[in-house]
Amino acid sequence: MIQTVLGNIEPSKLGKTLAHEHFILDLDWVRKDGYSYIFDVEEVIPEIKQMMAQGIESAFEVSTIDMKRDVNKLKEISLKTGLNIVCSTGYYLSEYHPEWLNKASEEEIAEVYIKELTSGIDGSDIKAGLIAEIASSPKEFVGNEKKILKAAGIASKKTGFAVSTHTGRVNAIETIETLLNEGVNPDKIIIGHQDLIDDHEYHLSLLKYGVNIAFDTCGKTVYMKDEVRALNALKLVEKGYEDHLLLSNDVSRHTYFTSFGKKGYLAVMDSVVPLMREYGIKEEIINKFLIDNPARIVNNPLVKE
Numbered sequence: 001m002i003q004t005v006l007g008n009i010e011p012s013k014l015g016k017t018l019a020h021e022h023f024i025l026d027l028d029w030v031r032k033d034g035y036s037y038i039f040d041v042e043e044v045i046p047e048i049k050q051m052m053a054q055g056i057e058s059a060f061e062v063s064t065i066d067m068k069r070d071v072n073k074l075k076e077i078s079l080k081t082g083l084n085i086v087c088s089t090g091y092y093l094s095e096y097h098p099e100w101l102n103k104a105s106e107e108e109i110a111e112v113y114i115k116e117l118t119s120g121i122d123g124s125d126i127k128a129g130l131i132a133e134i135a136s137s138p139k140e141f142v143g144n145e146k147k148i149l150k151a152a153g154i155a156s157k158k159t160g161f162a163v164s165t166h167t168g169r170v171n172a173i174e175t176i177e178t179l180l181n182e183g184v185n186p187d188k189i190i191i192g193h194q195d196l197i198d199d200h201e202y203h204l205s206l207l208k209y210g211v212n213i214a215f216d217t218c219g220k221t222v223y224m225k226d227e228v229r230a231l232n233a234l235k236l237v238e239k240g241y242e243d244h245l246l247l248s249n250d251v252s253r254h255t256y257f258t259s260f261g262k263k264g265y266l267a268v269m270d271s272v273v274p275l276m277r278e279y280g281i282k283e284e285i286i287n288k289f290l291i292d293n294p295a296r297i298v299n300n301p302l303v304k305e
């Protein structure tokens with residue numbers, strides 16, 4: 001079963017799914033730029049409704065504890081829109097980490113994840129269905145970042161839930177090997193933000209471990225053109241890796257919304273998927289990226305009913 005904020009659903013009920021989104025988060029408490037947040041349910045709902053009008057039925061909401069994740073608001077959003085939302089447990093980059101992580105063991109951090117996956121979050125009965133987005137800094141693992149990753153491995157191995165990461169090029173192999181060393185099933189690993197790296201051979205070097213990668217910053221054309229994302233997806237399909245790719249937009253601030261004249265949560269379906277079709281990727285393969293792969297990875301056979 002797949003654990004959503006409204007309870008468990010069969011994998012076949014997930015439908016088209018974005019694998020790395022944020023509907024409620026606060027990065028501004030660290031960045032202090034005045035716009036890196038999404039607080040307002042009534043502001044995000046019209047954006048989600050537009051996304052659902054494109055055929056999206058589900059999303060993995062990867063906001064972490066230290067991004068000020070709010071599962072009650074996610075539940076309200078799900079109730080008001082009908083979107084299936086899988087929420088997450090985890091910690092983000094070092095500068096967001098709470099003090100207590102300094103003294104905590106990997107096992108103690110894993111206990112927090114396990115509690116949120118198996119009994120509930122913030123005193124509610126809402127459970128996380130994913131361990132995400134477990135981050136490492138661009139150049140190296142900083143502070144407690146290795147510890148929160150190992151803890152994710154421990155929790156995944158114990159509970160069967162998938163781990164999704166925020167990973168740059170330098171740390172990718174180390175991230176994968178750390179999780180595998182903790183006994184995580186490689187198919188329960190999603191290495192995030194890999195569309196930001198325009199290097200097919202590098203993508204193959206990750207996929208040979210049996211893990212999944214996410215092209216999850218679709219529409220952020222300041223960092224990478226959507227044409228490059230679609231082309232790199234095609235190259236992976238040609239090598240037979242269509243079962244290991246996921247798509248998303250990673251909207252991390254309300255100023256990316258359509259109400260600010262931006263693409264909001266629409267870039268995957270409005271820009272990248274049409275480019276994929278244009279480059280000859282078949283509909284059934286696009287449906288693997290959007291339907292089959294997310295459902296398979298986040299389905300946890302250990303969760304019954």
Ligand SMILES: [Zn+2]
Nearest residue numbers: 020062133250
């Ligand atoms: Zn993110």
